[in-house]
Amino acid sequence: MALINPYINFNGNAEEAFNFYKSVFGGEFAKIMRFKDLSSAEFPVAEKEANKIMHIALPIGNNILMANDVPEHLGRVNENENRSKISVSAKSREEADRLFKGLSVGGVVEFPLSDSPWGSYFGMFRDKYGIEWMGDFNPKYHGQK
Numbered sequence: 001m002a003l004i005n006p007y008i009n010f011n012g013n014a015e016e017a018f019n020f021y022k023s024v025f026g027g028e029f030a031k032i033m034r035f036k037d038l039s040s041a042e043f044p045v046a047e048k049e050a051n052k053i054m055h056i057a058l059p060i061g062n063n064i065l066m067a068n069d070v071p072e073h074l075g076r077v078n079e080n081e082n083r084s085k086i087s088v089s090a091k092s093r094e095e096a097d098r099l100f101k102g103l104s105v106g107g108v109v110e111f112p113l114s115d116s117p118w119g120s121y122f123g124m125f126r127d128k129y130g131i132e133w134m135g136d137f138n139p140k141y142h143g144q145k
Contacts, residue, residue, distance in 0.1 A: 005063050005064045010067055014056055030059050099135055107126050
């Protein structure tokens with residue numbers, strides 16, 4: 001079965017954001033590439049862009065959260081105009097609480113975790129980097145009643 005993996009664009013703070021995500025989810029980065037790693041005569045990289053993230057990947061379960069910094073010459077990412085959310089499905093209410101609480105630190109909770117009419121323990125927030133998340137636990141998906 002194919003997996004769907006979120007890919008996020010940042011304005012120069014991808015490494016900071018991913019260190020924060022790693023502190024919540026745990027694990028190790030599968031890959032970190034900086035723009036300077038690709039620098040050559042054919043593809044020169046400005047000094048102010050050299051240490052920015054060209055690609056970063058954090059495995060989370062069977063999925064991989066990935067990102068990059070957008071070079072300044074391509075324009076800024078509008079951090080308040082995300083048209084999608086990252087949805088995290090926890091294996092328990094306790095895990096949902098831990099992830100929601102950890103990821104929402106410094107952000108804005110749009111909908112606190114609570115029991116929903118469709119049977120999930122569900123909530124939404126925008127983290128301190130402007131990324132929108134949904135967190136849930138649905139006992140039906142984990143063989144519980």
